[in-house]
Amino acid sequence: MTARTIDGGRRMAAATRIALIAVAAILVLVPFAWMASIAFTPAEQAFGSISLIPDNPTTANFEAALTQIDLLRALGNSLVVALVCVAANCLVAPLAGYAFARLKFPGSGVVLLVIVATTAIPVSVTLIPLFLMAKTFPLAGGNDLFGSGGTGLLDTLAVVTIPHLVGAMNVFLSRQYFAGMGSELAEAARLDGAGEWRIYWRVYLPLARPLIAVVAIFSFTGTWDDFLWPLVTTTSQEHYTVQLALVQFNATGNVQYGPLMAGAILITLPVLAVFLLNQRSFISGLAEGGTKG
Numbered sequence: 001m002t003a004r005t006i007d008g009g010r011r012m013a014a015a016t017r018i019a020l021i022a023v024a025a026i027l028v029l030v031p032f033a034w035m036a037s038i039a040f041t042p043a044e045q046a047f048g049s050i051s052l053i054p055d056n057p058t059t060a061n062f063e064a065a066l067t068q069i070d071l072l073r074a075l076g077n078s079l080v081v082a083l084v085c086v087a088a089n090c091l092v093a094p095l096a097g098y099a100f101a102r103l104k105f106p107g108s109g110v111v112l113l114v115i116v117a118t119t120a121i122p123v124s125v126t127l128i129p130l131f132l133m134a135k136t137f138p139l140a141g142g143n144d145l146f147g148s149g150g151t152g153l154l155d156t157l158a159v160v161t162i163p164h165l166v167g168a169m170n171v172f173l174s175r176q177y178f179a180g181m182g183s184e185l186a187e188a189a190r191l192d193g194a195g196e197w198r199i200y201w202r203v204y205l206p207l208a209r210p211l212i213a214v215v216a217i218f219s220f221t222g223t224w225d226d227f228l229w230p231l232v233t234t235t236s237q238e239h240y241t242v243q244l245a246l247v248q249f250n251a252t253g254n255v256q257y258g259p260l261m262a263g264a265i266l267i268t269l270p271v272l273a274v275f276l277l278n279q280r281s282f283i284s285g286l287a288e289g290g291t292k293g
Contacts, residue, residue, distance in 0.1 A: 094211060
């Protein structure tokens with residue numbers, strides 16, 4: 001095989017990769033472009049022939065989304081829930097992962113296996129037990145000490161938040177990340193008299209910024225996109241999250257596609273912004289967390 005043949009094969013492979021990436025990009029971006037086109041199309045043209053670039057673009061649909069759907073309140077609710085869950089996951093998951101990776105305690109492998117196994121359990125299996133636990137939560141929502149007499153945590157932002165406070169996959173990725181890091185710095189810190197907490201806080205955690213980015217993005221998107229759990233546990237409009245508010249607006253019977261698409265764009269922007277701001281760290285942390293250990 002000549003050098004020219006090898007070079008030609010490499011060019012063909014590169015051209016094939018570029019073509020596949022282009023096709024994938026089109027498949028992903030065209031629905032978003034069409035959604036944006038409908039969002040900027042005037043209401044009177046919504047059921048006519050819609051072009052990818054509207055003739056008379058308008059922002060009226062976005063104003064309607066914020067008022068008719070009450071999306072501003074739902075955005076605030078989702079943002080509060082998401083930020084609390086991100087903070088909890090970024091605090092607890094790396095700490096737990098460090099413990100599983102660096103601290104050898106009896107049964108650590110079994111406990112980690114159980115945690116990872118929970119990711120394989122369908123949501124439908126745990127939905128009813130979690131609902132009953134929320135309803136019978138003691139001393140909340142009119143309940144007595146034994147969890148009866150009221151509604152517990154139902155129809156509150158707390159019930160939407162609690163199941164997302166710590167993610168099993170975040171713990172596993174943290175364990176993989178810390179397991180692949182060298183122990184030389186930790187040994188040097190121990191020689192200087194540092195304890196385990198100081199080693200984690202001053203040595204390992206500053207080196208785990210890519211991991212923190214992965215945990216933050218997974219936590220934010222998982223909480224932000226959740227629909228089934230808020231649907232089951234939330235009844236008051238004042239506690240609706242963005243997904244539930246958008247679906248309830250669509251369920252009124254008089255579907256207005258302009259405000260609906262505008263609302264979909266608005267609730268997509270925070271997730272997109274979080275990913276773009278942490279893109280480099282996310283890719284680095286995901287690759288290292290998935291291959292180390």
